[in-house]
Amino acid sequence: MNAAIADQPFSIDTARLFDLPAIHRLERVCFSKDAYDALTLLGLMLNPGMLRLKAVARGMLIGFVAAERRLRAGDGWIITIGVLPEFWGQGIGQALLLAAEREMKVARVKLTVRRSNARAIDLYTRCGYRWVATSRGYYHDGEDGLIMEKEVW
Ligand SMILES: CC(C)(COP(=O)(O)OP(=O)(O)OC[C@H]1O[C@@H](n2cnc3c(N)ncnc32)[C@H](O)[C@@H]1OP(=O)(O)O)[C@@H](O)C(=O)NCCC(=O)NCCS
Secondary structure (H helix, E strand, O other): OEEEEOOEEEEEEEOOHHHHHHHHHHHHHHHHHHOOOHHHHHHHHHOOOEEEEEEEEOOEEEEEEEEEEEOOOOEEEEEEEEEOHHHOOOOHHHHHHHHHHHHHOOOEEEEEEEOOOHHHHHHHHHOOOEEEEEEOOOOOOOOOEEEEEEEOO
């Protein structure tokens, strides 16, 4: 999959095990206190039920999404999505999200987002997600998580 940011091309491809160090760096930059540790990310990379996509520009990993396809439930969950801050606002987050939806081939996609994460909530809303429930105190610092859902088909 290829697209362009301003006049910079970027591509979206399957993330591989060798991308793990770059994904770990991206997690820490994007999430600081919520970042997955290396072991959890290794689990994500090895889990056969997990879809892993990366955005690449200038040969560098600049975005990542992991999503779990739950065939029995007929849905998918976005587990993590992040873009390096210097590349924000150029459609890369949206491209990763829509690519994950397409590749999962499920009828419904869900995710959890911090109540205070206005930028991510805006992206999800623009992409057709709606708030369906609240997980009280979901995050380790006690902040609520909003569960958002999109009917893909
Ligand atoms: C949330 C996140 C993934 C969004 O990534 P992004 O690449 O900035 O997302 P997009 O560019 O697709 O959309 C964001 C904005 O860019 C704008 N945009 C989209 N395509 C654009 C384009 N081609 N040119 C200019 N602007 C564009 C959108 O209108 C949107 O604007 P707004 O939010 O100011 O209304 C990113 O901010 C991030 O990594 N945050 C930290 C991690 C995080 O919170 N992840 C979500 C956890 S639930």
